[in-house]
Amino acid sequence: MLSYAPATSYELKQRVGMTIGNFWAFAHSQLYDEPARLADDGLVTAAVEEGGRRKRTYSITDAGRAALAGWLADESREQTEVRDIGLLKLFFSSMGGPEDLRALAVHRYESHKARADNYLAQREQIIDYADRWQVKTLELGIRFERTVEEFWAEFLAELDGEPT
Template sequence: MGRCPLPTDQAEPLDGRSRKLNATSYVVLGMLSYGPATSYQLKQRIGSTIGNFWAFAHSQLYDEPARLVTAGLVSQSIETGGRRKRTYSITEEGRRALAEWLAEPTLEQTEVRDTGLLKLFFGFGAAPGDIRQLAKDRYESHRARADGYDEQRTEIEGRADRWQLKTLELGLRYERTVEQFWKDFLDELDTNPP
């Protein structure tokens, strides 16, 4: 589903230091609100939750927690033996920063970046069979994603909080709407070929 931009930076004093928080900062703080985690565990949590609608480079999950430790928003414990694994936890200051961000107005327009839609826009340069294949592929892709959201909802109902279920509901509605768009377009191509 489309991404809604988060503030790219926010400078605030913190014990004489300043911090700049970006979308990844808030993702890390939000995920750590559910409990301590290593960078790898953060990646897993995100992949099965907000990764469905908020895409970013997972490599950031290895750098950002350390940056948040320096800013005092996250604490870390380091394993003494083995791989010296780092486990991160959100601090009270981190919870305050997350709460402040959650209270900020979110007025940005949702951005839809769909390669299939972009290709359709420039479809005048494509062969008719390519347009039909594009529509078929996009229909099947959105149907599969919506079906996956249905399965995920069944798995997490009763365990997930109300807000997680609402984001899943929006994702499901979005995918079903776009799935129907491509299905209608396929029907249109059958009735009125290019």
């Protein structure tokens, strides 16, 4: 995130929340601890505000840009990790009641629909000025959420078609 512009840890938290936080989970503490570690490694610099809250603004160094370029050039063959509470609950749903299963399907459908709608709105807001690869991440997010939304809609239809 510092490759785009210098930032304080709080500003990084804001940027991440509106961008890569959509698909890569970060502990908020990591966004405060990691810049200091990167500074110790010479990958970023820290400028401390005189007086006031003495905020630290971090900037990427040439060594940091080189490390980023090296990371981008590395192969990315890892499997996508899916951690979806809805799927976990669906797996164990035979231990609950039918009303719980239907409620799960409704809530997951609504959740994925809302997230897809939000990604679509974000895309429309940034389409004219954002980096095209950032837009592509939103497009994949939209497709993913719409696919999962469709799964839960079909599942609801399946449940509604079953005799009670």
